[in-house]
Amino acid sequence: MPKPIKKSRKINFYYLKHEFYGKALVTFFGLFLILLTLLLVVFIASKGFSTFTKDHVSPLQFLFSTLWKPDRDLQSGGPVVGALIFIIGSILISVIALIISTPFSIGTAVFMTEISPRLGKKLLQPAIEIFVGIPSVVYGWVGLSVLVPFIHRVFGGLGFSLLAGGIVLAVMIFPTITSVAADALRALPGDYKEASYALGSTRWQTIRKVLVPSALPGILTGVVLGLARAFGEALAVQMVIGNSIRIPGSLLDSTVNLTSIITMDMGNTVNGTVWNNSLWSMALLLLVISFLFIVLIHKIGSKGRVQR
Amino acid sequence: MENNDIKISTNSLELFYGDIHALKNINVEIEERKVTALIGPSGCGKSTFLKTLNRMNDLIPSVRITGDVYLDNLNVYKQYDIVELRKRVGMVFQKPNPFPMSVYDNIAYGPRIHGIKAKNKLDEAVEKSLRNAALWDEVKDRLKQNALGLSGGQQQRLCIARVLAVEPEVVLMDEPTSALDPISTLKIEDLIDDLKEKYTIVIVTHNMQQAGRISDKTAFFLHGEVVEFDSTEKIFSMPTDKRTEDYITGRFG
Amino acid sequence: MKIKSQSADKAATIVFYIIAGIVVLLLAVFVGYLLYQGRDRLNLHFIFSAPVFGKEGGGIGPQLFNSLYMVFLSMLITLPIGLSAGIYLAEYAKPSKVTNIIRFCIEALSSLPSIVIGLFGLLIFVNLTGWKYTLMGGALTVSVLNLPVITRISEDALRNVSPSIKEASLALGATHWQTILKVLVPSAIPGLVTGVILTTGRVFGEAAALLYTAGMSSPVLHFSNLNPLSHGSPLNPFRPAETLAVYIWQVNSEGLAPDARKIADGASAILIIAVFLFNIVARIIGRSLNAKFTGKSSRK
Numbered sequence: 009m010p011k012p013i014k015k016s017r018k019i020n021f022y023y024l025k026h027e028f029y030g031k032a033l034v035t036f037f038g039l040f041l042i043l044l045t046l047l048l049v050v051f052i053a054s055k056g057f058s059t060f061t062k063d064h065v066s067p068l069q070f071l072f073s074t075l076w077k078p079d080r081d082l083q084s085g086g087p088v089v090g091a092l093i094f095i096i097g098s099i100l101i102s103v104i105a106l107i108i109s110t111p112f113s114i115g116t117a118v119f120m121t122e123i124s125p126r127l128g129k130k131l132l133q134p135a136i137e138i139f140v141g142i143p144s145v146v147y148g149w150v151g152l153s154v155l156v157p158f159i160h161r162v163f164g165g166l167g168f169s170l171l172a173g174g175i176v177l178a179v180m181i182f183p184t185i186t187s188v189a190a191d192a193l194r195a196l197p198g199d200y201k202e203a204s205y206a207l208g209s210t211r212w213q214t215i216r217k218v219l220v221p222s223a224l225p226g227i228l229t230g231v232v233l234g235l236a237r238a239f240g241e242a243l244a245v246q247m248v249i250g251n252s253i254r255i256p257g258s259l260l261d262s263t264v265n266l267t268s269i270i271t272m273d274m275g276n277t278v279n280g281t282v283w284n285n286s287l288w289s290m291a292l293l294l295l296v297i298s299f300l301f302i303v304l305i306h307k308i309g310s311k312g313r314v315q316r
Numbered sequence: 317m318e319n320n321d322i323k324i325s326t327n328s329l330e331l332f333y334g335d336i337h338a339l340k341n342i343n344v345e346i347e348e349r350k351v352t353a354l355i356g357p358s359g360c361g362k363s364t365f366l367k368t369l370n371r372m373n374d375l376i377p378s379v380r381i382t383g384d385v386y387l388d389n390l391n392v393y394k395q396y397d398i399v400e401l402r403k404r405v406g407m408v409f410q411k412p413n414p415f416p417m418s419v420y421d422n423i424a425y426g427p428r429i430h431g432i433k434a435k436n437k438l439d440e441a442v443e444k445s446l447r448n449a450a451l452w453d454e455v456k457d458r459l460k461q462n463a464l465g466l467s468g469g470q471q472q473r474l475c476i477a478r479v480l481a482v483e484p485e486v487v488l489m490d491e492p493t494s495a496l497d498p499i500s501t502l503k504i505e506d507l508i509d510d511l512k513e514k515y516t517i518v519i520v521t522h523n524m525q526q527a528g529r530i531s532d533k534t535a536f537f538l539h540g541e542v543v544e545f546d547s548t549e550k551i552f553s554m555p556t557d558k559r560t561e562d563y564i565t566g567r568f569g
Numbered sequence: 570m571k572i573k574s575q576s577a578d579k580a581a582t583i584v585f586y587i588i589a590g591i592v593v594l595l596l597a598v599f600v601g602y603l604l605y606q607g608r609d610r611l612n613l614h615f616i617f618s619a620p621v622f623g624k625e626g627g628g629i630g631p632q633l634f635n636s637l638y639m640v641f642l643s644m645l646i647t648l649p650i651g652l653s654a655g656i657y658l659a660e661y662a663k664p665s666k667v668t669n670i671i672r673f674c675i676e677a678l679s680s681l682p683s684i685v686i687g688l689f690g691l692l693i694f695v696n697l698t699g700w701k702y703t704l705m706g707g708a709l710t711v712s713v714l715n716l717p718v719i720t721r722i723s724e725d726a727l728r729n730v731s732p733s734i735k736e737a738s739l740a741l742g743a744t745h746w747q748t749i750l751k752v753l754v755p756s757a758i759p760g761l762v763t764g765v766i767l768t769t770g771r772v773f774g775e776a777a778a779l780l781y782t783a784g785m786s787s788p789v790l791h792f793s794n795l796n797p798l799s800h801g802s803p804l805n806p807f808r809p810a811e812t813l814a815v816y817i818w819q820v821n822s823e824g825l826a827p828d829a830r831k832i833a834d835g836a837s838a839i840l841i842i843a844v845f846l847f848n849i850v851a852r853i854i855g856r857s858l859n860a861k862f863t864g865k866s867s868r869k
Contacts, residue, residue, distance in 0.1 A: 026746055030750065034657040037654045038661075039654035052689060144775070150603065179595070222598060267684050372740060403741075407740040413736070415756065548608065
């Protein structure tokens, strides 16, 4: 007669050794991701808020004033840190990048999924992967050594401009939007297409009236992801926009954005000064915006699901 | 017949799959060192029942089980540790599922998991299991090669050998030949015939001829119930239940 | 009406071909231009020698070494953590609030601008630890950047393993953890390796996160000194370590050498070549591992 086996001490030790240690380890590292994110938010926030708590800069002034005189001496009224110029710069550059990139991205995504999946797989997919892999400083460098002189010669001005920044970023976010949009188009059920063709629609009509509209939530997700990447890119933009602290009057004017001013000034300012603290506040702003983009993507995603 | 030992028995076994009542009041006794076939149309619960015997249904969160399953008169769900249970009750699946490693490592996997480290013991276990699964002669020269390079039939015999290496008492087989060609099927059927000298075998099959050829007892499942459970001879020659007869004679629709 | 819609269809098809053509052409011109511009720097002297301050003819040896060392260190940190977190998500995490929070954190971390991660690194691995700018600080910062990516790659690779293999292992009496360690992770290797190599390429080109963590200078490295604890040793991780990507940026913004342009061209060409290498190697290894794991190449 075999004896009951459960609850013997040997077996419990067996599980401790062969199951629970491992499980505890990987669970710890799973939870570690939460810890890391919290740590990151807390540290950036504690530095970022010091502009408002320690230096008593009003958050409204920080967000909505274009007055940037972080080194003004006390006789003239002390430092002022209004970040609106940088915020506007970031928004303008990202929007220009989106305007340039989105048509190409959607066009390429449609080409890869509907027009020629064979070429899409053999040629465009690898091309996109290489575009993703090219480091941002290399984009910046080509922008600086080719695009900037080109703009200077053809359109006049310095060449360092909003336009140059927008174009460089457009190339950089192109693969993001394209691959997400292509995934969205591929995920459409095949009967959408068949139904449309069965009604006598041409391919173009099917793409325009059925496929792109039905894949819209996915395409929008790609666009938002591209926007997020554009907003946060630092070096490539910094290398080509000229970094003059002003709101640009035209596409050809040089300007500055949040990431550029952080990149340039973080190393030149003394820790604890208003100037330095305001850079941390901008970093916090970037962090908050990046989180907002994710929330937006989730909103788009859940909306897309409801519609379907 | 009466003297045969009962290896596995169930008592009012019920299984719910979410809201679906997948097994209803199952009471069967499976004899030691016999081949018991479970037949029935798709979705009748025969595979589900098989998986209650080594608690593979535990993997599915929505499954709820009431009633009892006994192995050697001990409750499978209450008195056995799951590792110990599965060592005693091995399982062969519908599709051959060798691990993506060498033939040798596939067979040695079970013994290693259960703490055997010595090279000579592992070698011994590998050879013995492969011989028992009638595969040794075909693979003895390529033990170090990837098991996925074997043919489908060889892969399935490898999976049987892998189970045998753990030295189980019961071997459960879930339609083990449904993905194989007729010649491979025949080899596995021969193998099952050899194996029953040492092991208690429970096999789910779609193929009634197969059940007739290899099993000693047959249970006919329908809509989650055991309609009839008797010696294979009796089930196939003079079933008592009309539904069994309809199914056996192919008048089932 | 029919004719009109058909000619519109034809025109649209042509436009799509043009767009695809522009994309491919742009890449070809881009890469071709970089290689062409950098052609006379693609020599061993440039690759292995050190920069010369204020003079022409400097190389990128230390920067290239720093990049490689940084990639190695950060992978050493990220791989075990990311794989563990991936295992947790693929195998143990049940649908729950905590799991959702973990997924949100992964998404949040992976979409954060790398400059922000760099600043986080500055706070923790430079200021808080008191290390100042170090290769280790840079590697840890890049690890923060990579962790969500590696976690996701690991989770996907594990989820792509056929569930029948997991069943087989459990049915043999293996515990869940034994199954993960001995069957699932080995079976996920093809997917893992490809993803990890591609990520490595990304680390290689990262700059923004390193400006204020690994720094914008490299001490003179004595490649004969391999004691990781000694000061001038290239293996010492606690020293400033400017990487190749950072150097490209710095050469342009600070103009340390009269031939800054040539240096940037050469370094960019090398970065591009590295990206290609990573891509090709990932493909080749991925394909051969896949063949090995599906038994296709196991015939002698």
